[in-house]
Amino acid sequence: MIIAIDGPAASGKGTLGKRLAGHYGLRHLDTGLIYRAVAKALLDAGHSPEDRTRARAAAQALDPSRFDEAALKAQAVGAAASLVSAIPEVRSVVLAFQRDFGRTAPGAVLDGRDIGTVIFPDADVKIFVTATPEVRARRRAVELEHGGDRIAEAEVLADIRRRDERDSTRTIAPLKAAPDAYLLDTTHLDIDAAFRAAIDIVEAVRAGRKRG
Ligand code: DC
Numbered sequence: 001m002i003i004a005i006d007g008p009a010a011s012g013k014g015t016l017g018k019r020l021a022g023h024y025g026l027r028h029l030d031t032g033l034i035y036r037a038v039a040k041a042l043l044d045a046g047h048s049p050e051d052r053t054r055a056r057a058a059a060q061a062l063d064p065s066r067f068d069e070a071a072l073k074a075q076a077v078g079a080a081a082s083l084v085s086a087i088p089e090v091r092s093v094v095l096a097f098q099r100d101f102g103r104t105a106p107g108a109v110l111d112g113r114d115i116g117t118v119i120f121p122d123a124d125v126k127i128f129v130t131a132t133p134e135v136r137a138r139r140r141a142v143e144l145e146h147g148g149d150r151i152a153e154a155e156v157l158a159d160i161r162r163r164d165e166r167d168s169t170r171t172i173a174p175l176k177a178a179p180d181a182y183l184l185d186t187t188h189l190d191i192d193a194a195f196r197a198a199i200d201i202v203e204a205v206r207a208g209r210k211r212g
Pocket of ligand 1: 008009010031032033035036078081082083085086111112113114115163167
């Protein structure tokens, strides 16, 4: 089974993805980490995240088994990842990796921006997770503070709005819900309630398949 979870920054898709994967015994891939790793490689080497040639080379050199998730979650890396992810050469390099990951038994939950639209248009279940920018900014500010990145909520909100705009208006694989995705608005849900709602969606799809 492949479950595709898409949505904007800090919508809760990563946590949901992890929990759904645990529940169904599937592998989990937070695809944002891939773009973050490319961005961090460029920043660390003092290059621009918009340098197409270097970004492509950095994508080809990635080793996902060595990702340092805590370092990749930093605010500056996320902002640079949004720039890197708009480069077509980077997306084509990481596309195959994501497909191979999902097709390896026993299947996977992948979360990102284009999983249900581009990477796995035939995913068994597609969920598009949303929440208001204000709620997402609050969640992300708390998360960043836990990671030692103390940033004012207003600044996080401004960054989230910029990223939403860039991620959803770029020409290649923009952030958008697949026509057959189930919408899950987590604005008023805590993680347990969001998880239960996601399970309900998956179970409803599976039940529908059995009947059909
Ligand atoms: O989900 P995140 O905040 O870790 O993602 C970081 C950036 O990577 C985000 O601004 C857009 C990009 N991204 C993407 O373009 N496609 C994906 N499948 C995942 C992330």
